[in-house]
Amino acid sequence: MQISSSTAVSGRASSAGSAGDGNQIDKLQKQLRALTEELKGVVAEDIDAKQKQAKAELLMAEIQMVQAQIQAIQQAQAQAQLDAQRAAGDSSAAGDSARPKAGGTGGLVDAYA
Numbered sequence: 001m002q003i004s005s006s007t008a009v010s011g012r013a014s015s016a017g018s019a020g021d022g023n024q025i026d027k028l029q030k031q032l033r034a035l036t037e038e039l040k041g042v043v044a045e046d047i048d049a050k051q052k053q054a055k056a057e058l059l060m061a062e063i064q065m066v067q068a069q070i071q072a073i074q075q076a077q078a079q080a081q082l083d084a085q086r087a088a089g090d091s092s093a094a095g096d097s098a099r100p101k102a103g104g105t106g107g108l109v110d111a112y113a
Helices: 003-018 022-043 048-098 104-111
Strands: none
Touching: 022 048
16 A cells, blocks of 8 residues: 555655745645646555545545645735735835825825825
């Protein structure tokens, strides 16, 4: 039974964290494809039904884990992009508020409205 080979594959996903996010996603997607192909191959393996089921369940769990890792990286990238946009917006807003507004209190009302 080759269940040990698929558990070795899952160990590579966590070690990919030192690479850049885009590179890490590429590695995880490659791993996802390999796990999917291995899952497809379980049907043709010459092992009993219980072993096939156990191996298929293990592979499906690993596939879900890799998908969750990809999703977490993508969410972190999206959050970082939002944070950068907010920071850029805050710095430009700070520059605008440093300039006095013309028109008396109209500027203050607009700022608080």
